[in-house]
Amino acid sequence: MRIQFILFVCLIGLAGICVMPVSASVADIAQGSTVFVGEEGLVLQPGVLAPNDSQVAWYPSGTTVSGTSVPDITLTIIPSSFDVTPVQFGGRTGAWYSYPNGVAQATPHLAFLVDQPEARVKLWVYPPGGGIGEDGTGYKTIRGVKLGFRMETNLYPIFNRPGVTAGEPGIDIYVDAPGGFTYSSLYDDASTPHSVPITGQHPQTAYAYVPIESGATCVWDTGNAEYNAGDYTFYAYADVNGLKNVVGRVEGDTFTLLATATESPGVTPTPESPDLITGTGTVTLDTTSGGIVQTDTLLNDPEGMAYISMEKGTRALDDKAQRLGTLSMIMVGDPQNIGPSPEGQNPLSTWHISPEGSSFFPSAELGILISDNSLSHNLYWWSESAGKWYVVHAETDDNDGYLKAEITKTGYYMMTYPSGMPTATPTAEPTILPEPTATAEPTASPTSIPTQTPLGFLSVLAGFGACTLLKKR
Incomplete structure (x- = not known):
């Protein structure tokens, strides 16, 4: 009888194991x-x-x-x-x-x-007696100041997935100190200081802070004897589900921890970042490892007849879906070497935008100066795989005389005028590129030519080589 009871208990235990919920995770x-x-x-x-x-x-x-x-x-x-x-x-x-x-x-x-993943980290300054605190960017940091970190990211849905536990990967913050030492935890200002971890953070809102331990008013007490005066750099990695390899290093800032309020850091101030990067023929892009353009960019062709503009925040990727480092633009002399002109159209001017196979998201603006008196003009993009020109939605800006369009791909672009009188019926291919249903890995660039209203420059200054980039409307 006892053996039967033991077997019954074991069976009940096994049944309980079978119905136990499987724990969830960030994945x-x-x-x-x-x-x-x-x-x-x-x-x-x-x-x-x-x-x-x-x-x-x-x-x-x-x-x-x-x-x-x-x-x-x-x-x-x-x-x-x-x-x-x-x-x-x-x-x-x-x-x-x-x-x-x-x-x-x-x-x-x-x-x-x-x-698309986005993240940044800011230094946060807390008042001596504790409180909400404020952004520490540009703050004069003297030994004894109470510090912490604020994370600003759209990755918080990851850490709100059901069942995510504190020990799982997250956002890792690091501090490089004078002498080459890197901190992954910091001493706070509790009566018995805690060593507060700053790695493995799980922000659950778009703006989140490294938690302050009980009995403390900050995460980092710079008055602790551990920390000497000098230059400190903080940064982060989104080290969760492989995002570290895509997002790369999340830049923070470098600041000088002063020994006293009157001490001079004795360093040359960091120059301010430009509001606009310009180039003629080729321009170097200010992009992150994920391809996000960090500075408004304007590229003029060497002839002064066309331009490409990209707004800060545009994602620019090469044919391998990696960050696009440079962008080039030149006029093509004989477009017939590319392929026959679109039916019913006369070519007016053609430009090659490279590197080939690169893409912009959501788009860059292409502007081509109209140099004739035709009543209407069209814009086409050459598909190498299809061997055809495809029409791109473009509009003439009467303020500056440019034909403008939003583009999402590099390659050949041709401005044309109709052979006969303009008609309402287009003579080009549809604006959506035909593509079979994909079951294998597709290419990085979208498969459709944009048809939205193009971006607008309010004006292009005379000379075309020193255009001023305005924000898209």
Whole structure:
């Protein structure tokens, strides 16, 4: 009888183990969750895909998603090992739907949302007696000042995923101190100072702070004997789900910790970053490792007849979906060497924008000076794979006489005028590039030519070589 009781207890225990919930983590994705370009090793939970679906699909902005609408791209995915690769998902942010059964439902089945990762870290200064604190950028930092860090990032949905535990990877902050030592934890101002970790942070809102320990008023007491006067640099890595390799180093700042209030740091002030980077023919781009343009940029062609402008925050990627370091623009002498001119069009001028295969997200602005008296003008982009010219939506800016368009790809661009009188019926190919449903890894650049209203320069100064970049409207 005793043996039977023991066996019964064991069976009950095994049953309990079987029904125990599997713990979730930063890699577990529920239906409708946000994932970030660059995340690797994600596990899509049941419900992310509609029944009998194994694909997800993305549609351009403004598309009414249904079973009959044609997606821009479809991808076959493995739920147990899902990577949000820059090649497949870079430039395709927003909603991805379960396909094909999911989009055939009355309400399309949202699988997940995709976003580009963004993060920065700021020095934060706390008042001596404790309190909310303030931004420490440019603060005169004297030994004894109470400091901390504020994280500003859109990655917080990762750390709000169900079941995320404190010991999982997160955002790692580091401080490089004089003498070459790097701190991953700092002493606070508690009566018995804590060694406060500044790595493994899990911000759960867009603005979050490294937590202050009980009995302290700050994270970093610079008056502690551990810290000498000198130059300190702080920075961070988003070391979660492989994002460290995509986002790279999250820059913070360098500041000088002064021994006394009257002491001079004795260093040359860092020059202010330019508001605008310009170039003729070729320009070096101020981009992060993730390809985000950090400074408004204006590139003029050597002939002074065209320009490309990019606003700060634009993502510029090369053909390998890595950061684009330079951008070039030259006039092409004989466009017939590229391919036959578009039907019913006379070529007026052609430019080559390189490196080939590069992309801009959401777009860059291309402007070409109209140098004739034709009543209307069109703009075309050459598709090497299709061997055709495709029309690009462009409009004439009557204020400065430029034909302007939003572009998302490099390559050849041709401005034309119609052979006969302008008509309402276009003679070019459709604006959407034909592409078969993709089940393999696609190219990094979007497959459609932009059709939005182009960006606007209010004016282009005389000379064209020293144009002033204005913000897009």
